[in-house]
Amino acid sequence: MIAFSLRQFRTQAIIGGAGLVVLGIILLVTGPHLVTIYDTAVAQCRASGGASSDCNNPVISTYSKLQVLATALVLIVPVLIGMFWGAPLVARELETGTFRLAWTQSVSRMRWLLVKLGLVGLASAAVGGLLSLMVTWWFSPIDKVNQDRFGAAAFGTHGFVPAGYALFAFALGATTGLLFRRTLPAMAVTLVGFVVARFAVAYWIRPHFMTPVTKAFGIGPNGGFGFIETPGGALQFTTNPPDFPNALIVSNDVVDNAGQSPSTAFLQKACPNLPGPNGPPPAVQGGQAHAAVSARGQQAFQQCVTTISTKYHQVVTYQPANRFWAFQTYETLLFVVASAALAGLCVWWVRHRLS
Amino acid sequence: MSWVIDAQGLGKRYGRRWALNDCDLQIPSGHVVGLVGPNGAGKTTLLHLAVGLLAPSSGTIAVLGRPPAADPDQLARVGFVAQDTPTYARLTVADHLRFGAQMNSGWDDELATHRITELELGLDQSAGSLSGGQRAQLALTLAVAKRPQLLILDEPVASLDPLARREFLQSLMEFVAEGEVSVVLSSHLVADLERVCDYLIVLVDSRLQLAGEVDDLLASHRRLVGPRRDPASLPSGQAIIDESHTDRQSTLLVRCDGPVLDPAWAVEELSLEDIVLAYMGHARTTRRAGGRQGLEVLS
Numbered sequence A: 001m002i003a004f005s006l007r008q009f010r011t012q013a014i015i016g017g018a019g020l021v022v023l024g025i026i027l028l029v030t031g032p033h034l035v036t037i038y039d040t041a042v043a044q045c046r047a048s049g050g051a052s053s054d055c056n057n058p059v060i061s062t063y064s065k066l067q068v069l070a071t072a073l074v075l076i077v078p079v080l081i082g083m084f085w086g087a088p089l090v091a092r093e094l095e096t097g098t099f100r101l102a103w104t105q106s107v108s109r110m111r112w113l114l115v116k117l118g119l120v121g122l123a124s125a126a127v128g129g130l131l132s133l134m135v136t137w138w139f140s141p142i143d144k145v146n147q148d149r150f151g152a153a154a155f156g157t158h159g160f161v162p163a164g165y166a167l168f169a170f171a172l173g174a175t176t177g178l179l180f181r182r183t184l185p186a187m188a189v190t191l192v193g194f195v196v197a198r199f200a201v202a203y204w205i206r207p208h209f210m211t212p213v214t215k216a217f218g219i220g221p222n223g224g225f226g227f228i229e230t231p232g233g234a235l236q237f238t239t240n241p242p243d244f245p246n247a248l249i250v251s252n253d254v255v256d257n258a259g260q261s262p263s264t265a266f267l268q269k270a271c272p273n274l275p276g277p278n279g280p281p282p283a284v285q286g287g288q289a290h291a292a293v294s295a296r297g298q299q300a301f302q303q304c305v306t307t308i309s310t311k312y313h314q315v316v317t318y319q320p321a322n323r324f325w326a327f328q329t330y331e332t333l334l335f336v337v338a339s340a341a342l343a344g345l346c347v348w349w350v351r352h353r354l355s
Numbered sequence B: 001m002s003w004v005i006d007a008q009g010l011g012k013r014y015g016r017r018w019a020l021n022d023c024d025l026q027i028p029s030g031h032v033v034g035l036v037g038p039n040g041a042g043k044t045t046l047l048h049l050a051v052g053l054l055a056p057s058s059g060t061i062a063v064l065g066r067p068p069a070a071d072p073d074q075l076a077r078v079g080f081v082a083q084d085t086p087t088y089a090r091l092t093v094a095d096h097l098r099f100g101a102q103m104n105s106g107w108d109d110e111l112a113t114h115r116i117t118e119l120e121l122g123l124d125q126s127a128g129s130l131s132g133g134q135r136a137q138l139a140l141t142l143a144v145a146k147r148p149q150l151l152i153l154d155e156p157v158a159s160l161d162p163l164a165r166r167e168f169l170q171s172l173m174e175f176v177a178e179g180e181v182s183v184v185l186s187s188h189l190v191a192d193l194e195r196v197c198d199y200l201i202v203l204v205d206s207r208l209q210l211a212g213e214v215d216d217l218l219a220s221h222r223r224l225v226g227p228r229r230d231p232a233s234l235p236s237g238q239a240i241i242d243e244s245h246t247d248r249q250s251t252l253l254v255r256c257d258g259p260v261l262d263p264a265w266a267v268e269e270l271s272l273e274d275i276v277l278a279y280m281g282h283a284r285t286t287r288r289a290g291g292r293q294g295l296e297v298l299s
Helices: A002-047 A052-061 A064-096 A098-102 A109-146 A152-157 A161-180 A183-208 A264-270 A286-292 A295-311 A321-352 B043-051 B072-077 B093-103 B109-118 B132-145 B162-178 B190-194 B214-220 B272-289
Strands: A213-217 A225-229 A235-239 A248-255 A313-319 B003-014 B017-028 B032-036 B058-063 B078-081 B150-153 B182-187 B199-204 B207-213 B221-227 B238-245 B249-256 B266-269
Touching: A002 A052, A002 A064, A002 A109, A002 B093, A052 A109, A064 A098, A064 A109, A064 A152, A064 A161, A064 A183, A109 A152, A109 A161, A109 A321, A152 A161, A152 A183, A152 A321, A161 A183, A161 A321, A183 A248, A183 A321, A235 A248, A235 A264, A264 A295, B003 B043, B003 B182, B017 B043, B017 B058, B017 B199, B017 B207, B032 B043, B032 B190, B043 B058, B043 B078, B043 B150, B043 B182, B072 B078, B078 B132, B093 B109, B093 B132, B109 B132, B132 B150, B132 B162, B150 B162, B162 B182, B182 B190, B190 B272, B199 B214, B199 B272, B207 B214, B207 B272, B214 B221, B214 B272, B221 B272, B238 B272, B249 B272
Parallel strands: B032 B182, B032 B199, B078 B150, B150 B182
Antiparallel strands: A213 A313, A225 A235, A248 A313, B003 B017, B003 B058, B199 B207, B221 B249, B221 B266, B238 B249
16 A cells, blocks of 8 residues: 555655756855855854944845745745645546545555655655755855744744644645546645645744743833824834844834823924924824935924823733744744644545445 | 345335335345346346445345445455446556555465566556447456455446457456355346346336246246146146237246146246246336236245
């Protein structure tokens, strides 16, 4: 049973393995060069007192296309695994009728299903994991200058969480293939379902794996104030989040001691003299926008910020950088559990519905 | 008596439609059983229930005394060739033989290799490149090399040309002659089954119409031709399956317990095909009349 499942999987496995090897060679050849640039150009620039953003340029601009490609691959490969390994796994057999051949040999259909799911599932997780480990290694000098490992793109393309994504995409493909009995619709649903699941977890669930750390600031130290006018005409006062390297900012609000944001009425009263038809212009953000307004406007703006800061302060909640691996573990576990649930659905379906 | 298939009140429903309805059937072992009926009569449903690909909606079925596909042992005792003889198109003949060997503990490699050699199939040929007849032979090889006690084939020759049809049935019969194996094969053509079967089941409109040994069926059915008369006047041992009348003459197809003694009738023997067609027509007539369809079982 295992040998035959491997035989059926051979072509797909060769394509996947060959892809990994090719990318591995490219990364192995180029990776050391990135490290050298970081150790020499960046270090020299910093030693001579250069601004950190300027000093980072040599690393950021090296292999910039390969950086995009490698990131894209880690993002896309799981969904490809779901579509091309998962969706056809059972659906092909149902479509071509070969399940009638497979299920009437001396192997129970439950064992048949579990061996197929287990083998290809393991291969999926392995490909996702290996790919991510290679990319994580290659990206390490870039990560050192970007300082954004908790960012949406970096978190999902680093560490071992892509193994969980790949396993989940595979399980989703296999399950939809089993339910629809057709490969093509299963591929389409796998694509959409996986993308939705990834976004939902990244933006709604991931920030809440652990209670975020709360930190309060007066209005000022983090710079970059501004106003946002909502479509309804209400005004909001915003400030830039603080620069926490490699952290995940969960929320960033301007509130009073009772936790209330400044009201539109308060803002209009506090800042009556700002340019614009009804008081402050919308979305004037720090630096550049400041320069565009007149000196009188600047002064009025400064006064307005001072007025606001007497009553309001900035509250930031965030996941600190040292939680990165804990979050990788939680998110991987989440996707592994979801995959197990899908596998359970497959088992139930084959036992009760396909007869 | 051990039955290869023992069905009691067996039924399978898809939504509101019964694909097989209220089927009572007991097939004794050691026969080559032909299952015949028009397309859509429920033949495939019955066979899928017997191999455990389907579960009954009502009633019970036991195959070789046990529930179908209950465990690997039971799976090993029943060989199955599905309709259109599915094989893995991209895998080679050799791959299929390895598949059979890995998936069946009782695999007879010698038999499988011998058959493939005799059929002159290349081991490196992919199943997708085989002709319909060759593919059917490959599927049959997989089914027989697991050494089943019961071999079930669903329309195995339906898509084959006449020559491939004859070769397929020939190699099936060679296997049957070798040892103790019961066979059930379905077809919508009586002609396919006539030469190989010694037991016949007729299924029409999801209901069992007739089941019995071919010799008994031939011996007990007659066509009576004579002057026009009321069919109700027949003796009690004779049941009318089909009738047609002209102004002066009646032609009756009857099942009779004993010899027909009435000298007014010219008595003709029937071919198996005549009998099967009569029962199919009978089912249609009773359905039109709205009456309960008769079930005739001979054994």
